[in-house]
Amino acid sequence: MRKVIAVFGLVSAIILIYLTYPFIALLLAANPNIIKEVMGIREALNALVLSLAAATTSTLILLSFGTPLAYLLARHEFRGKGLIESIIDLPLVVPHAVVGIMLLSAFGPRTTLGGLLKSLGLVIADSYWGIVAAFIFVSAPLLIDTVREGFASINIYLEGVARTLGAGPGKTFLTISLPLAARSVFTGSLLAWARAMSEVGALLIIAYYPKTINVLIVEWFNTYGLGYAIALTLVLLSISITTFVILRTVLRWRG
Amino acid sequence: MIKVTNLNVRVGPFKLKNISLMAGSGDYLVVLGPSGVGKTILLECLAGLRKVESGKIFVNDVDVTKEPPERRGLVFVPQNYALWPHMSVYGNIGYPLKLRGMGKEEIRLRVEEIAEKLGIADLLHRRPSALSGGEQQRVALARALVTKPKAILLDEPTAALHPSLRSSAWRLLKSLHKRLGFTAVHVTHDVAEASYLATKAAFMWEGKIVKEGALEEILSTKEASTYLGDTNYLRGVVKGTENEVMLVDIGGKVLRVADHNFNIGEEITLALRPEDIVLLKEQPHAVSAMNIMPAVITGIEARGALVLIKAKIGKSLRLKAYVTKASADHLGIKEKTKIYMMFKASALKPV
Numbered sequence: 001m002r003k004v005i006a007v008f009g010l011v012s013a014i015i016l017i018y019l020t021y022p023f024i025a026l027l028l029a030a031n032p033n034i035i036k037e038v039m040g041i042r043e044a045l046n047a048l049v050l051s052l053a054a055a056t057t058s059t060l061i062l063l064s065f066g067t068p069l070a071y072l073l074a075r076h077e078f079r080g081k082g083l084i085e086s087i088i089d090l091p092l093v094v095p096h097a098v099v100g101i102m103l104l105s106a107f108g109p110r111t112t113l114g115g116l117l118k119s120l121g122l123v124i125a126d127s128y129w130g131i132v133a134a135f136i137f138v139s140a141p142l143l144i145d146t147v148r149e150g151f152a153s154i155n156i157y158l159e160g161v162a163r164t165l166g167a168g169p170g171k172t173f174l175t176i177s178l179p180l181a182a183r184s185v186f187t188g189s190l191l192a193w194a195r196a197m198s199e200v201g202a203l204l205i206i207a208y209y210p211k212t213i214n215v216l217i218v219e220w221f222n223t224y225g226l227g228y229a230i231a232l233t234l235v236l237l238s239i240s241i242t243t244f245v246i247l248r249t250v251l252r253w254r255g
Numbered sequence: 256m257i258k259v260t261n262l263n264v265r266v267g268p269f270k271l272k273n274i275s276l277m278a279g280s281g282d283y284l285v286v287l288g289p290s291g292v293g294k295t296i297l298l299e300c301l302a303g304l305r306k307v308e309s310g311k312i313f314v315n316d317v318d319v320t321k322e323p324p325e326r327r328g329l330v331f332v333p334q335n336y337a338l339w340p341h342m343s344v345y346g347n348i349g350y351p352l353k354l355r356g357m358g359k360e361e362i363r364l365r366v367e368e369i370a371e372k373l374g375i376a377d378l379l380h381r382r383p384s385a386l387s388g389g390e391q392q393r394v395a396l397a398r399a400l401v402t403k404p405k406a407i408l409l410d411e412p413t414a415a416l417h418p419s420l421r422s423s424a425w426r427l428l429k430s431l432h433k434r435l436g437f438t439a440v441h442v443t444h445d446v447a448e449a450s451y452l453a454t455k456a457a458f459m460w461e462g463k464i465v466k467e468g469a470l471e472e473i474l475s476t477k478e479a480s481t482y483l484g485d486t487n488y489l490r491g492v493v494k495g496t497e498n499e500v501m502l503v504d505i506g507g508k509v510l511r512v513a514d515h516n517f518n519i520g521e522e523i524t525l526a527l528r529p530e531d532i533v534l535l536k537e538q539p540h541a542v543s544a545m546n547i548m549p550a551v552i553t554g555i556e557a558r559g560a561l562v563l564i565k566a567k568i569g570k571s572l573r574l575k576a577y578v579t580k581a582s583a584d585h586l587g588i589k590e591k592t593k594i595y596m597m598f599k600a601s602a603l604k605p606v
Binding site: 162167168 | 270300302304306323324325328329330331332333335337339340341350354355398399402408
């Protein structure tokens with residue numbers, strides 16, 4: 001048994017080093033002068049704020065539409081359920097650039113639906129809402145699957161007893177199911193937000209403008225080289241990791 | 256009052272078949288049966304948590320078969336009690352009152368009143384996770400009873416408790432039923448629980464109700480014998496003591512029991528093993544056994560090397576006894592034969 005643990009430990013160490021080393025390499029390669037310079041550039045700050053705002057908006061929209069869907073999937077059996085579950089997980093396997101092309105084909109300005117949305121004042125290509133649309137698409141599986149598992153793990157009688165005590169289905173959902181699944185809802189939102197913050201492939205196709213921080217990193221890498229891209233990456237990474245750590249800590253504390 | 260007529264339910268390959276039951280107002284109906292016969296499914300159907308294929312469920316003569324759970328007035332208490340972990344004990348008990356639009360003060364009074372009755376007044380600000388099994392059971396009962404429902408549906412309410420706590424849980428249920436007078440449908444696999452609590456009973460077997468009526472009647476069925484063996488369960492009332500022997504009235508017949516830890520007037524269930532009964536052709540004299548009574552044989556069944564003799568004593572007492580085939584032949588046992596049954600006071604064990 002000890003031999004097996006030693007071998008497993010060695011294998012685990014290799015993968016952990018592989019995952020950690022790029023972060024260390026990034027820190028080692030950073031030039032403090034360039035970081036200082038980058039933090040004073042207005043374009044970079046605007047891109048960062050845009051990324052944060054769009055990721056938050058997409059997560060809130062996903063929460064509103066994804067939570068009821070997650071509940072239905074967790075609690076009801078119906079024809080076509082397997083198909084719906086596959087559709088939800090599809091974005092996980094679609095290449096990011098393809099997501100951009102798909103969204104452009106569906107909601108681009110030259111499509112019927114895109115034209116209709118435009119007449120309502122909602123332009124998807126190269127707009128804030130284009131960024132949000134891409135974020136929703138790529139992060140939907142993470143939120144819906146996590147929340148669905150949260151609802152599914154609630155003992156069915158916790159809801160059933162509330163019903164027999166006089167609560168209708170809506171009241172039961174709001175007062176029993178949702179609070180009991182709060183931890184999963186929070187985790188799902190966190191994962192969806194983090195996934196949105198990391199997206200770039202789809203944005204390069206559907207919403208290069210206005211520039212999000214990830215698009216700007218790609219642009220600066222191509223224009224000014226690795227030094228500026230690293231500086232910008234470090235700013236984004238520190239904000240993402242700090243937010244992630246704070247939220248995880250809050251989650252643990254509440255748990 | 257709950258009335259079920261010809262209820263059919265399908266759950267995967269399992270079926271509840273043609274269930275008919277009745278619990279009158281104030282009845283404590285116990286549905287007894289082994290695990291896996293559909294007792295919980297039956298309760299879920301009554302509660303409205305499961306759809307039925309056909310049949311009707313009436314509550315106080317109103318057909319509620321198609322009504323959602325919140326409109327039936329039947330409160331379900333599952334085996335795990337299903338206390339909401341995100342609410343305090345107070346929050347759990349006050350929840351149904353809040354649903355009814357009561358004010359904070361009225362809720363406080365009602366919660367405190369029922370908590371007092373159940374002896375949980377000092378637990379109101381605790382979370383369910385900080386309660387013992389017995390305390391959780393009391394909270395679940397308080398939550399179920401606080402709105403004075405038309406009936407409560409109890410699914411094996413003592414199964415999750417440590418065996419040493421079960422008898423006190425039975426006493427609690429019995430005294431609550433006596434004080435509050437609610438109607439209950441209680442399912443259990445435990446014959447001792449059924450015999451202690453039931454004012455009416457039904458035996459369930461393979462998705463069917465095989466018999467409904469008094470406990471003694473349901474225990475005399477072939478299916479109950481298959482499940483419980485042939486042990487006799489006798490319910491009676493303590494009449495007094497005589498030379499440190501307790502006198503128990505069972506359907507008009509007084510039996511002598513070697514136990515005196517019960518109060519006069521207390522209801523008691525006694526178990527009597529069929530191998531502890533001796534059959535005699537004539538009334539014996541000068542024997543140590545204190546219970547000797549004339550009986551009429553009503554049935555004879557083979558039990559491997561033994562023969563099971565069913566006999567009737569007086570109008571309502573029925574007993575089952577084992578004898579060997581040789582003894583049965585020697586006594587010339589046939590149906591309607593008159594015999595004497597004899598057993599010691601120590602053979603009767605309070606359940």
